[in-house]
Amino acid sequence: MITDKQLKKLWRDFFTKHGFTQISNSSVIPENDPTVLFTTAGMHPLVPYLLGEKHPAGNKLFDVQRCIRTGDIDDVGDYNHNTFFEMLGNWFLGSCPKDEMIKLSYEFLTSKEYLGIPTEKLSVTVFEGDETAPRDEVATNTWKECGIAEDHIYYNPKKDNWWGLGSGVGPCGPDTEMFYDSGKEKCSENCRPGCNCGKYNEIWNDVFMQYRVDNAGEKAKLLENPNIDTGMGVERTICVLNGAKSSYDVGVFKLAIDLMNEKAEIKNSDETVRSYRILADHLRSSIFILGDEKGIKPSNIGQGYILRRFIRRSVNHARKIALNTKYFSDVVDLYIDYYSDEYDILVKNRDLIKKELNIEVEKFTKAIDLGYKEFEKVIAGIERHKQFAKEGEIVENIISGKAAFRLFDTFGFPMELTEEIAKERGYEVDKAGYEEAFKAHQEKSRTASAGAFKGGLADSSYENAKLHTATHIMLAGLKKMFGNQVEQRGSNITPERLRFDFNLDHKMTPEEIKELENFVNGVIERKIDVTCEELSLEEAKASGAHGIFDSKYGEKVKIYTIGDVDKQICGGPHAKNTGDLHHFKIQKEESSSSGIRRIKAILD
Numbered sequence: 285m286i287t288d289k290q291l292k293k294l295w296r297d298f299f300t301k302h303g304f305t306q307i308s309n310s311s312v313i314p315e316n317d318p319t320v321l322f323t324t325a326g327m328h329p330l331v332p333y334l335l336g337e338k339h340p341a342g343n344k345l346f347d348v349q350r351c352i353r354t355g356d357i358d359d360v361g362d363y364n365h366n367t368f369f370e371m372l373g374n375w376f377l378g379s380c381p382k383d384e385m386i387k388l389s390y391e392f393l394t395s396k397e398y399l400g401i402p403t404e405k406l407s408v409t410v411f412e413g414d415e416t417a418p419r420d421e422v423a424t425n426t427w428k429e430c431g432i433a434e435d436h437i438y439y440n441p442k443k444d445n446w447w448g449l450g451s452g453v454g455p456c457g458p459d460t461e462m463f464y465d466s467g468k469e470k471c472s473e474n475c476r477p478g479c480n481c482g483k484y485n486e487i488w489n490d491v492f493m494q495y496r497v498d499n500a501g502e503k504a505k506l507l508e509n510p511n512i513d514t515g516m517g518v519e520r521t522i523c524v525l526n527g528a529k530s531s532y533d534v535g536v537f538k539l540a541i542d543l544m545n546e547k548a549e550i551k552n553s554d555e556t557v558r559s560y561r562i563l564a565d566h567l568r569s570s571i572f573i574l575g576d577e578k579g580i581k582p583s584n585i586g587q588g589y590i591l592r593r594f595i596r597r598s599v600n601h602a603r604k605i606a607l608n609t610k611y612f613s614d615v616v617d618l619y620i621d622y623y624s625d626e627y628d629i630l631v632k633n634r635d636l637i638k639k640e641l642n643i644e645v646e647k648f649t650k651a652i653d654l655g656y657k658e659f660e661k662v663i664a665g666i667e668r669h670k671q672f673a674k675e676g677e678i679v680e681n682i683i684s685g686k687a688a689f690r691l692f693d694t695f696g697f698p699m700e701l702t703e704e705i706a707k708e709r710g711y712e713v714d715k716a717g718y719e720e721a722f723k724a725h726q727e728k729s730r731t732a733s734a735g736a737f738k739g740g741l742a743d744s745s746y747e748n749a750k751l752h753t754a755t756h757i758m759l760a761g762l763k764k765m766f767g768n769q770v771e772q773r774g775s776n777i778t779p780e781r782l783r784f785d786f787n788l789d790h791k792m793t794p795e796e797i798k799e800l801e802n803f804v805n806g807v808i809e810r811k812i813d814v815t816c817e818e819l820s821l822e823e824a825k826a827s828g829a830h831g832i833f834d835s836k837y838g839e840k841v842k843i844y845t846i847g848d849v850d851k852q853i854c855g856g857p858h859a860k861n862t863g864d865l866h867h868f869k870i871q872k873e874e875s876s877s878s879g880i881r882r883i884k885a886i887l888d
Contacts, residue, residue, distance in 0.1 A: 306345075311578050340840035410445060539618060563602060699713070760803075772786055773876070
């Protein structure tokens with residue numbers, strides 16, 4: 285039996301031994317990236333460095349990164365889908381020693397000092413080659429050199445073993461994926477890695493960013509600054525290595541489910557297992573969002589909307605197993621205590637997490653009670669229609685999509701709950717109509733695109749860099765006006781505008797907004813150079829720089845200085861001179877959540 289804690293320690297020991305530097309575990313809220321709501325992969329915080337910036341910690345790095353993906357939220361409850369997960373990653377920046385990386389992968393997987401997987405239990409896939417780039421013979425030959433048998437090496441097309449941006453243009457390259465053979469019989473003659481029958485389980489992926497494509501469909505060219513990015517999911521790997529049927533049967537998930545099973549009136553069984561798993565997953569994700577450095581709270585937009593959805597789905601499934609929501613607090617404590625040695629931010633924010641969770645639970649519990657009453661009104665309306673129907677008119681037991689969406693949008697009534705209660709009453713729900721109404725709602729309230737780029741590469745244009753610099757100047761102005769207790773609580777930047785959240789106990793007056801605008805434009809008019817230096821954490825503190833200092837950031841950090849205006853630990857990118865910003869204009873100042881204000885601004 286191997287635990288997640290043991291796996292992470294082995295990972296750290298292995299890459300430290302091989303000369304890699306551990307870097308910080310970043311927030312689950314990406315910095316200045318409008319393309320995704322959450323940090324979706326270990327590579328996400330490294331985007332500027334994958335695009336060519338020099339990393340303060342060097343060019344051989346590794347980490348354990350907390351991530352959240354919501355694209356498969358409806359699949360949560362099966363054997364291995366999780367919204368929150370930890371990703372083990374390592375990188376070569378500015379070089380692509382493919383053979384070296386593959387040999388490292390093989391050593392970690394098979395060495396008795398580390399995972400000790402028998403070579404015959406491993407199968408790998410490599411890129412088969414096409415008009416874009418040739419077959420990855422280097423990967424094939426290196427795997428053979430390591431000892432992987434030829435019949436355990438499989439060639440795949442671009443859709444399976446190629447990394448690139450969604451547009452097909454930009455940095456790209458082949459990958460090689462590693463699979464553990466569960467020992468099950470093949471489901472057919474065509475069974476191979478990638479089959480969903482359960483025989484082959486992917487545990488690691490090495491991505492070789494060695495090419496670039498200038499125009500879609502063209503042959504790839506070698507990249508001037510290639511990289512290697514690898515990823516191994518903690519939850520999935522310990523599930524596979526322990527021979528468990530589900531990631532919910534091992535580790536902290538098992539502890540949480542056992543606790544809920546002890547408290548619930550309806551016990552864990554084949555009929556209720558999905559509810560138990562969704563509760564375990566969604567409560568853990570909620571804890572990591574609520575306890576994050578960026579201070580996200582439930583709301584109707586962006587990350588807050590996803591958080592609200594997690595909590596409300598938790599309440600819904602707690603009802604299904606007759607679990608009193610007062611026991612959510614016990615589950616919160618279990619998770620925080622389990623992760624306390626790695627995420628002290630959760631321990632620090634324990635009371636805040638419980639408070640915000642309870643507020644949303646109580647709010648939704650009241651709303652869902654109203655939703656039940658509204659549901660009864662919908663049914664009563666249909667029954668009245670039947671009663672007064674014209675001769676020959678057929679009134680079916682179908683709840684309209686519009687009514688189902690209103691139950692969801694106004695009362696927070698999940699579609700699955702509407703369907704379940706409707707079925708009990710002999711009714712159906714117009715799902716197509718509901719989806720149509722839901723899509724119309726999405727178009728109206730569209731926020732950040734979830735997953736515009738595979739892997740989460742952000743827009744790193746100079747427009748973004750200038751707006752990023754503007755946020756630094758603006759925060760300096762806010763601190764000058766209201767005190768050093770003012771801190772950033774969230775940021776979203778597109779090439780057109782910036783959105784900046786910060787803590788403040790009142791709505792800014794028109795005079796205060798104008799004062800802040802004048803401060804920023806005054807700095808712009810001074811045409812100050814923006815400089816960058818690399819310092820140790822202690823040197824950074826001593827220099828007066830502000831930022832987050834309590835993370836495993838590596839030996840050195842980047843400090844961006846704007847004259848006498850601001851000195852901050854930051855990964856970049858930034859403008860070269862404040863004069864490049866031209867003119868700063870605040871478009872709106874509004875409430876984001878309790879005690880948090882939001883500014884939307886542009887450069888023109």
